[in-house]
Amino acid sequence: xxxxxxxxxxxxxxxxxxxxxxxxxxxxxxxLLLLLGAWLMVFPFLWMLSSSLKPTSEVFDSxxxxxxxxxxxxxxxxxxxxxxxxxxxxxxxMIVCVGILVVQLATAVPAAYALAKLKFRGSTILLGTVIACxxxxxxxxxxxxxxxxxxxxxxxxxxxxxxxxxxxxFAIFLFxxxxxxxxxxxxxxxxVDGFTEIEIVLRLILPAAVPAAxxxxxxxxxxxxxxxxxxxxVVQSQEKMTATLSMMQYRSTFDINYGRTFAAATxxxxxxxxxxxxARRAFVRGITMSGVKG
Amino acid sequence: MARLTxxxxxKSFGETQVLKGISLDVQDGEFLSLxxxxxxxxxxxxxxxxxxxxADSGRIEIDGVAVDQATPKARNVALVFQDYALYPHMSVxxxxxMPLVMGxxxxxxxxxxxxxLTPGHAQTxxxxxxxVQQVAEQLRIAHLLDRRPAALSGGQRQRVALGRALVRDPxxxxxxxxLSNLDAKLRVEVRREIVELHRKSGLTFVYVTHDQxxxxxxxxxxxxxxxxxxLQVGPPGTLYGDPASVDVARFIGSPEINLLPVxxxxxxxxxxxxVLPVASGQPAGRDMMLGIRPEAMRLAGTDGAGGxxxxxxxxxxxxxxxxxxxVVHGALAHAPDMTLRLRVQKGPDAAVPLHLPERFxxxxxxxxxxxxxxxxQRVALGxxAAAPVEVPA
Numbered sequence: 001x002x003x004x005x006x007x008x009x010x011x012x013x014x015x016x017x018x019x020x021x022x023x024x025x026x027x028x029x030x031x032l033l034l035l036l037g038a039w040l041m042v043f044p045f046l047w048m049l050s051s052s053l054k055p056t057s058e059v060f061d062s063x064x065x066x067x068x069x070x071x072x073x074x075x076x077x078x079x080x081x082x083x084x085x086x087x088x089x090x091x092x093x094m095i096v097c098v099g100i101l102v103v104q105l106a107t108a109v110p111a112a113y114a115l116a117k118l119k120f121r122g123s124t125i126l127l128g129t130v131i132a133c134x135x136x137x138x139x140x141x142x143x144x145x146x147x148x149x150x151x152x153x154x155x156x157x158x159x160x161x162x163x164x165x166x167x168x169x170f171a172i173f174l175f176x177x178x179x180x181x182x183x184x185x186x187x188x189x190x191x192v193d194g195f196t197e198i199e200i201v202l203r204l205i206l207p208a209a210v211p212a213a214x215x216x217x218x219x220x221x222x223x224x225x226x227x228x229x230x231x232x233x234v235v236q237s238q239e240k241m242t243a244t245l246s247m248m249q250y251r252s253t254f255d256i257n258y259g260r261t262f263a264a265a266t267x268x269x270x271x272x273x274x275x276x277x278x279a280r281r282a283f284v285r286g287i288t289m290s291g292v293k294g
Numbered sequence: 295m296a297r298l299t300x301x302x303x304x305k306s307f308g309e310t311q312v313l314k315g316i317s318l319d320v321q322d323g324e325f326l327s328l329x330x331x332x333x334x335x336x337x338x339x340x341x342x343x344x345x346x347x348x349a350d351s352g353r354i355e356i357d358g359v360a361v362d363q364a365t366p367k368a369r370n371v372a373l374v375f376q377d378y379a380l381y382p383h384m385s386v387x388x389x390x391x392m393p394l395v396m397g398x399x400x401x402x403x404x405x406x407x408x409x410x411l412t413p414g415h416a417q418t419x420x421x422x423x424x425x426v427q428q429v430a431e432q433l434r435i436a437h438l439l440d441r442r443p444a445a446l447s448g449g450q451r452q453r454v455a456l457g458r459a460l461v462r463d464p465x466x467x468x469x470x471x472x473l474s475n476l477d478a479k480l481r482v483e484v485r486r487e488i489v490e491l492h493r494k495s496g497l498t499f500v501y502v503t504h505d506q507x508x509x510x511x512x513x514x515x516x517x518x519x520x521x522x523x524x525l526q527v528g529p530p531g532t533l534y535g536d537p538a539s540v541d542v543a544r545f546i547g548s549p550e551i552n553l554l555p556v557x558x559x560x561x562x563x564x565x566x567x568x569v570l571p572v573a574s575g576q577p578a579g580r581d582m583m584l585g586i587r588p589e590a591m592r593l594a595g596t597d598g599a600g601g602x603x604x605x606x607x608x609x610x611x612x613x614x615x616x617x618x619x620x621v622v623h624g625a626l627a628h629a630p631d632m633t634l635r636l637r638v639q640k641g642p643d644a645a646v647p648l649h650l651p652e653r654f655x656x657x658x659x660x661x662x663x664x665x666x667x668x669x670x671q672r673v674a675l676g677x678x679a680a681a682p683v684e685v686p687a
Contacts, residue, residue, distance in 0.1 A: 183377065183379065185375045185376070185377050185379035186379045186380075186381060186382070188341075188346050188373070188375070188379065189373065189375060189379035189380075189381075189458075190381070190392075191346060191365075191366050191367075192344055192345075192346065192366040192367070192371065192372065192373045192393075193367070193392050193393040193396050193458070193462075194365075194366075194367035194393060194396030194397050195392075195396055196401075199396075199404070203381075204381060204383075207383045208382070208383065
């Protein structure tokens with residue numbers, strides 16, 4: 001379209017007519033479908049925002065309004081941000097996410113390099129095992145891991161919160177696919193030049209893997225930030241509570257303060273939303289990479 | 295400076311045996327080309343010499359020291375790759391410095407940021423930078439030192455790859471088809487530069503190529519590989535003029551050598567009804583192959599070197615005009631299934647007719663004949679011409 005806007009000869013009305021002429025029934029239908037899809041995606045967030053401004057009594061009011069009839073926003077957000085150690089929760093989330101990510105990268109990159117570029121006995125079987133592990137959900141392994149952590153007396157520690165995620169099979173697979181495209185001759189040139197295998201990984205492979213690493217980092221960070229399941233199992237004290245988990249503490253057996261819960265949900269979502277906005281490109285690239293290069 | 299000795303090198307990939315016992319001696323300061331069609335094992339052999347690949351059996355010695363177990367670094371060989379294999383995220387200077395950084399600095403001084411943490415190696419770093427600068431000037435790439443490989447042309451990348459190989463003063467300089475990614479004109483230029491480099495450095499070069507022109511023009515000796523066997527090793531002129539077997543004769547020379555089936559007959563060789571006055575010294579009735587280089591033949595009536603010759607009647611099929619010379623495709627007049635190629639000079643003195651007739655006579659000097667037995671091995675020709683030429687009516 002840029003050539004259109006740069007042509008002064010085309011008048012405004014012509015351009016409007018041109019735009020209108022491209023409106024066809026097919027396009028209208030497609031646009032409506034996309035709008036519907038977008039609404040389905042966005043509505044829960046709007047609902048969350050709206051509910052976070054309401055008192056509990058109004059959240060489930062059958063007479064739904066986007067803007068609250070009784071504005072309880074100040075109270076809800078004050079409770080979330082000030083009356084509880086919200087910064088502590090954020091820090092905990094941060095520690096856990098960064099810790100997981102660092103160990104994941106440190107283990108996945110060398111493993112993926114070995115699987116992609118080194119010839120050794122059993123490498124095919126190992127790769128098969130890695131792929132098979134992709135199919136095992138955390139729910140299957142969580143009970144034995146939990147029992148192990150109990151025996152080791154590690155419950156309610158940062159380590160226990162990170163433990164099941166320290167080695168990411170998905171990361172190994174993603175990086176392996178990415179490394180396979182790295183030219184063999186460069187690796188051989190490096191061996192002739194006297195690089196050790198570790199230095200090949202650190203000096204050659206890693207700089208080339210920055211896009212893949214960025215994409216994976218966003219993936220990993222977002223998913224562990226949003227994780228509710230595992231912290232719920234291993235965290236017992238308020239000191240170790242993650243931001244996501246902190247939403248749950250407005251729930252008691254008798255009563256749930258939904259307004260505050262939604263305010264907490266909003267506050268927890270915002271950092272990740274910002275991450276996504278800034279790292280959107282890496283995120284999209286990560287998705288296409290894992291899909292296309294298979 | 296080093297002498298390389300290979301003894302009975304064997305290598306298989308799965309079921310396929312790629313190298314079937316290669317023994318080869320490369321002298322100190324020699325330029326040896328490994329030449330052969332693709333898939334003949336020449337690149338594998340080079341990689342075994344470099345240490346990137348291990349041979350299944352056999353011995354590799356550099357200056358009399360066995361290096362079979364040594365890493366590429368310990369062998370101190372330099373390898374130039376077909377696709378140059380430059381480190382894409384490093385500048386030209388960093389690329390060229392890498393072999394020295396890896397060789398001279400200890401591990402901890404090579405870590406990122408170690409430049410400031412290990413001041414003790416400042417002198418080494420300065421030496422490396424100076425060496426890089428010196429080699430870059432020698433290769434006329436000093437103005438490119440800050441660029442990334444992606445910002446270089448093919449020829450420049452080639453020079454950087456050569457530079458990276460040169461900085462370390464290798465004992466052996468190995469090259470794997472380094473010119474095949476360059477365009478034809480540049481190839482000739484870089485070819486000359488590599489020869490010059492060899493002359494100046496005095497290093498031992500092992501050069502892998504599938505291009506016989508490169509092998510012929512650059513090397514002191516050529517080693518011809520075919521299907522994992524070493525067919526012949528010798529100076530380019532020997533492989534061309536004195537091939538050990540029909541396979542060598544076929545590979546070296548362009549257009550390909552003419553091979554005509556002949557049979558020993560008394561005093562001569564019988565070629566499809568015609569008896570050539572060539573004394574083979576072989577028992578009558580034995581089947582053989584007569585090799586005639588396309589460029590050894592000339593058109594009857596044109597000037598050429600003297601000496602005994604015989605004539606062949608040729609039917610013209612097609613003519614390729616290369617400007618200075620003609621490549622004529624044809625067949626024997628009395629045996630149309632025996633095709634022939636001729637390459638004749640078109641110079642002003644040569645008096646080649648502008649329009650070659652449909653049927654013409656080619657002169658074959660006796661001195662240019664190569665005779666091969668049925669097994670493909672070279673057969674020495676008997677001395678002198680015997681019977682007069684008998685041309686069938």
